[in-house]
Amino acid sequence: MSENELYDRIEKRNPNETEFLQAVEEVISSIGKVLKKHPEYHQLKILERLAEPERLISFRVNWVDDEGNVQVNRGYRVQMNSALGPYKGGLRFHPSVNQSILKFLAFEQVFKNALTGLPLGGGKGGSDFNPKEKSDQEIMRFCQAFMSELYRHIGHFTDVPAGDIGVGSREIGYLFGAYKKLQNEFTGVLTGKGPKWGGSPIRPEATGYGLVYFAENMMASNGESLEGKTCIVSGAGNVAQYAVEKLIQLGAKPVTMSDSSGFIYDEEGIDEEKLEHIMYIKNVSRGRIKEYTEKYSKAKYTETDSSKDFKPIWETKADCAFPCATQNEVKVKDAKNLKKNGIKLLAEGANMPTMADAIDVLQEAKILYAPGKACNAGGVAVSGLEMTQNRMGVYWTKDEVDEKLKNIMKRIHDDCRKTIEEYELNSHDYLEAANIFGFLKVADAMKAQGIV
Numbered sequence: 001m002s003e004n005e006l007y008d009r010i011e012k013r014n015p016n017e018t019e020f021l022q023a024v025e026e027v028i029s030s031i032g033k034v035l036k037k038h039p040e041y042h043q044l045k046i047l048e049r050l051a052e053p054e055r056l057i058s059f060r061v062n063w064v065d066d067e068g069n070v071q072v073n074r075g076y077r078v079q080m081n082s083a084l085g086p087y088k089g090g091l092r093f094h095p096s097v098n099q100s101i102l103k104f105l106a107f108e109q110v111f112k113n114a115l116t117g118l119p120l121g122g123g124k125g126g127s128d129f130n131p132k133e134k135s136d137q138e139i140m141r142f143c144q145a146f147m148s149e150l151y152r153h154i155g156h157f158t159d160v161p162a163g164d165i166g167v168g169s170r171e172i173g174y175l176f177g178a179y180k181k182l183q184n185e186f187t188g189v190l191t192g193k194g195p196k197w198g199g200s201p202i203r204p205e206a207t208g209y210g211l212v213y214f215a216e217n218m219m220a221s222n223g224e225s226l227e228g229k230t231c232i233v234s235g236a237g238n239v240a241q242y243a244v245e246k247l248i249q250l251g252a253k254p255v256t257m258s259d260s261s262g263f264i265y266d267e268e269g270i271d272e273e274k275l276e277h278i279m280y281i282k283n284v285s286r287g288r289i290k291e292y293t294e295k296y297s298k299a300k301y302t303e304t305d306s307s308k309d310f311k312p313i314w315e316t317k318a319d320c321a322f323p324c325a326t327q328n329e330v331k332v333k334d335a336k337n338l339k340k341n342g343i344k345l346l347a348e349g350a351n352m353p354t355m356a357d358a359i360d361v362l363q364e365a366k367i368l369y370a371p372g373k374a375c376n377a378g379g380v381a382v383s384g385l386e387m388t389q390n391r392m393g394v395y396w397t398k399d400e401v402d403e404k405l406k407n408i409m410k411r412i413h414d415d416c417r418k419t420i421e422e423y424e425l426n427s428h429d430y431l432e433a434a435n436i437f438g439f440l441k442v443a444d445a446m447k448a449q450g451i452v
């Protein structure tokens, strides 16, 4: 079966799952050279098996809001692939959550986790629950109701969820408390736990820090550095906040942050004090990014206009771009605007934030493009380190974990470079390299484990 026939078959089996098909198509179009070299992967239907979740769990979540009304949401866990270890990947609570989005995220996670070099399979889960404007009590009741079904499908050697959009340390706390009560055991069944009860230092920072470490490696391999570079960052959540923190520490100048309502542009740069204020707005008062301009009046706020086929944030003049909000937030017109403004690098903090035709624009223009599955792997890597600490019953220091994170990000970068050479890829093609490297790891493990 040719790659095209294979894609058609997967498309037929998963109709209307646009995001999932987008993620699958990208991998299929990357690994032609591997399949030529290893026809056995074709015979073993490795790709077809990779595109079918080992298990897909969907369940009803009933909970009661503050007014005493019964609410019904849908919960999911996609257990995509366990060839390299227990299923591992975050939970997303957002009204847009559906099967296609979670399958794309779980599929990407399999390759990302393979790239970390740690023993982690891939999965993802979540709910269409909207945490916005919910009280703390409502969040707690929802998390308990969600876990009252999920608990029977997970375990520290089976499936270890963590956070993603809408799931941060507060939610992980409530989810963990509910699991502990239901199973009557205290194990590392979730990562991103509080540092005083089993969490790893640096896990909250890991995705954002790792993203910037990867970008720094990429710049260095092109004889440049991030120091002094003006940076566009989208998002204002976990990944964006710590990407901005690390950019500041490395002497770069982040000038934007955003949420689903709009973005702020601060020409003077977001410094540590300003970032602290953003963290207060987003993590404590749970407000909107627009409130930044109430304190820093020189900054400009632009509202999102979703009827447009481009986002003004990507028109900002800068050297580097870090999309850290959500999937498909960089469209082809945005990529053309970035190119026009002479951007040097785009590194994805979010999962699949750049559309396929926008990636083509960046790569044709020889802009350094770092695919999320390589450069945002720092979060899950430190989750893997949290699992190791939990199993060993030890706590490493902040510096120890940060050092390990730096080394993992460098290794992922170097593995991409080695793959570029070995497969004679275009020297800027980190996307094909990451897909090939991740695929080979999982494919070899699947081959060794037989048809199961």
Ligand SMILES: NC(=O)C1=CN([C@@H]2O[C@H](COP(=O)(O)OP(=O)(O)OC[C@H]3O[C@@H](n4cnc5c(N)ncnc54)[C@H](O)[C@@H]3O)[C@@H](O)[C@H]2O)C=CC1
Pocket: 090, 163, 164, 165, 166, 167, 168, 207, 235, 236, 237, 238, 239, 240, 258, 259, 260, 261, 324, 325, 326, 327, 349, 350, 351, 376, 377, 379, 380
């Ligand atoms: N938390 C983690 O460790 C990891 C997260 N990611 C990815 O990073 C991205 C951000 O996740 P987190 O920072 O954890 O979530 P978060 O919930 O902390 O923050 C999400 C941010 O994105 C913004 N956002 C969400 N939907 C949006 C939309 N439709 N338009 C514009 N902005 C939107 C939110 O306003 C918020 O600022 C997601 O794509 C996630 O899958 C990737 C690797 C690890």
Ligand SMILES: O=C(O)CCC(=O)C(=O)O
Pocket: 088, 089, 090, 091, 109, 112, 160, 161, 162, 163, 164, 191, 351, 376, 377, 379, 380, 381, 383
């Ligand atoms: O730490 C984890 O297990 C989850 C990370 C995640 O969801 C991601 O990498 O997208």
